[in-house]
Amino acid sequence: MFLSKVLVILTVNTAKQQSCRGQNKRGAEHMGQKLNWTATLGLTTALLAASLPMQPVAAETTPSVTERVDAQLDQMTLEQKIGQMIMPDFRLWDGVNHTQLAPEVGRVIDRFDLGGVILFAENVSATEQTTKLVHDLQEVVKSDASNDIPLFVTIDQEGGIVTRLGTGTNLPGNMALGATRSASYAEAAGGIIGSELKALGINVNFGPVLDVNNNPGNPVIGVRSFSSDPQLVGKLGSAMTQGIQEQGVAATAKHFPGHGDTAVDSHYGLPVVDKSLAELKQLELIPFKRAIAEGIDMIMTAHIGMPQIEDEVVESKQGTFPLPATLSDDVITGVLREELGYEGLVVTDALNMQAIADNFTESEAVIKTFKAGVDIALMPTILRSANDVTKLESIFDDVLAAVENGDLSEADINRSVERILTLKATRGIWNETDTPVTLDEKLAQANTIVGSPEHKALEREMTEAAVTLVKNDKKTLPFKPKKGETILVLSPAKDQTDSMVKTIRSLEKNAGNLKRVNILTENYTALTPHLEQNQVLQEKLDAADYIIIGSNVNNSDKLKATSADHYVPAEVFRQAKRTKTPSVLISLRNPYDVAVQPDAKAQLLVYGFKGDPNGPDSEAGNTKSAGPNLPAGTRAIFGEVKPQGKLPVDVPKFEDGLFKEALHLEFGDGFRNWNR
Structure with a gap:
């Protein structure tokens, strides 16, 4: 009799709960949910076991993930x-x-x-x-x-x-x-x-x-x-x-x-990949x-058109386009779900x-x-x-x-x-x-x-292992300036020059083999004039014994000869070549910029453009612009880090505003004429 009453009560209560679950906060109607008989049966079994004298009580069974998910979906x-x-x-x-x-x-x-x-x-x-x-x-x-x-x-x-x-x-x-x-x-x-x-x-x-x-x-x-x-x-x-x-x-x-x-x-x-x-x-x-x-x-x-996979096209005010992969059943269901399983x-x-x-x-x-x-x-x-x-x-x-x-x-x-x-x-x-x-x-x-010393130590180790040297004519690197000599540091952004300057100053204090030097800085942008019209930069070049130029290129337009991201470094490297001033290109982002700076005596890749994680902004609690790449590259320039990285991409030639099939550098290049 006790068990029969329990079954009746549980069935009624479960039905009431299920009818209430359909009432959503936005008033949607309940869509025919099933009763949660699994939960009912489990509780009934437990009560039955407790009501039988002299019987051992079974250990409570934890529902499987599938059971939990099914029960949740039902309600x-x-x-x-x-x-x-x-x-x-x-x-x-x-x-x-x-x-x-x-x-x-x-x-x-x-x-x-x-x-x-x-x-x-x-x-x-x-x-x-x-x-x-x-x-x-x-x-x-x-x-x-x-x-x-x-x-x-x-x-x-x-x-x-x-x-x-x-x-x-x-x-x-x-x-x-x-x-x-x-x-x-x-x-x-x-x-x-x-x-x-x-x-x-x-x-x-x-x-x-x-x-x-x-x-x-x-x-x-x-x-x-x-x-x-x-x-x-x-x-x-x-x-x-x-x-x-x-x-x-x-x-x-x-x-x-x-x-x-x-x-x-x-x-x-909308990009299109016609493959x-x-x-x-x-x-x-x-x-x-x-x-x-x-x-x-x-x-x-990816929001990319794949016309050889999905033939549906979109007619919009922008024109006619292939249906993006994100919206394509042929790509998502056909390729991802069915083809790749x-x-x-x-x-x-x-x-x-x-x-x-x-x-x-x-x-x-x-x-x-x-x-x-x-x-x-x-x-x-x-x-x-x-x-x-x-x-x-x-x-x-x-x-x-x-x-x-x-x-x-x-x-x-x-x-x-x-x-x-x-x-x-x-x-x-x-x-x-x-x-x-x-x-x-x-x-x-x-x-x-978050940001533990152990994490920071690993970050520094792997970043230094990535630094890649792809050119080092006449063993230009590492730089070995004498006390009182002048280093000119150029880059597209102030936080980048600040990072390199800060790293150089830390080497003076801690490395022992770098004596006190003079440092000049300059930042170049799309508005920077050519060198013959840039008296400030020309004066700094005349005073420089060593030149470091950071290059931050993320698209082919910046590689064109008409772009300041190309012509500012190019003109500086040409002058450095004439005056026999040691110079290095430090590539801060995509490594393809090395193809358009042949007059740089040395080329170093660090694959990241953000400033020093311990730079000026960090003192105010703002490290959003921080990154370990530039400090690692700067330490390599002065011989504190030996470049060990190998190019992870092919670098094609770049002529007349276009990438060519012929290679400038190939996958795996690195370790060029290094002498610490």
Whole structure:
């Protein structure tokens, strides 16, 4: 009799709970949820066991991830499921950087049951501030008893030139790691990234970049890529992924099916890669295939047209374009899911980039994305104030309408949410039971790990191992100035010259073999006149005994003879050659600038343009412009570091404003005539 009553009570209560779960905060109707008989049966069995005398009580069984996910899906409304698939940013709110949770932002997250957010540099200025912001974001969903699934808190912490955190370890970047050829360094870099994000509460990293940078004219990838060799990209990308995911942070391979062979930045236009599937398999897909085989958590799409894979075209006010890969079922479902067998999460690149936004409405982009087989729509609209929330409402309403009219399949949505919940569970983001951790405990942990001395020491070691010497005529390097001699330092930006000057001064104090020298500096920009019209620079050149020129080139336009990024260094090197003044080009970004400076006596590559992590800005707590590359290169110029790196890309010749098939330098070059 007791057991019969229990069964009746449990059945009635469960049915009541299920009927209530359909009432979403925005008033969506419940879509026929099933009763959670698994939970009912488990509790009934436990009560039965307790009611039987002299019987041992069975140990409580922890539900499997699959059981938890199935149970959660059964109780979610359609609108709550869609919320898991939408990931906006809140980098600015009411005109200021969103560094502490605004109440309106919390209400947006709660109202739409959002599954995640992405953070940018505007959100993450300092360690304690970032820890508290992330803590507060998660507290918003914890307070919602009807749908308390923790957020994906994501960020683009690639290392090198794409480093979002305001404090912490910046690392040399992927192409620098490619120059070391070391999987151990790549894994260590991933471990540093993963452990620092984990300590801050950030649980998804949008990295590593697995694009193969085989197009030297690429304006957006460049040093973000490990190499122009797909096997090296796969090897180092796999190692970095392992380092990140071993820390409990989800890693994301990007940008599928490959953004390396493009000459257009998809932030500003739609690149087209006119290759067949067979051609892609020979190059672009190699790193992604390896990442899939080794268990990558997420893959991010690229906004690139693939006309030989997807023949649908887009007619817009901008003209006629191939349907971008992000919105293409032939690319996402056909190639990624079916051809490569990927079963994990797929997230878009930002949908407000112009490659998408110029050609589709916000709702069109999201719906096409979901139809293509993508699980998460990243940044589908720009939210900067409460007035923008109506745009998010429209997206939700349009997606719901697409399901109701059959344009979108609810079964496909269920599969996407199943993948989202599964990853949240397996990465420990959404736990069966949580051990409470106070904010103070989180802060203490973050302060211990983020930017730790151990991380900084590894950062310096791998950065120095990446420095690549590709030219050293008559053993120009290392410089060995005498006391009182003058060094002229030029670069495009003040923080770069400041970094080199600071490093030289530290060598005077600590190295012993560099005596007190005079240092002159100059910065050149697009407005810098030619040398015959530049009296200030000419006077500094006349006074110089040694010349260091930093070159920061990220596209082929800057390599043209009409660009100050070309002609300022070229004119200085020509004069230095006439006067026999020792000179060195230090390439700060894409290494292709070495092809247009033949008069430089020495050429050194460091693959990163950011200033000193201990530079002037760091004293004010601002290290966003910091990076270890320039100090490492400067130490190499004066013989404190022996260049060991090898070129991770081919450097073609550049003539008449175009890259040629003939090579200026080839993959693997380095170690040119070094004598300490």
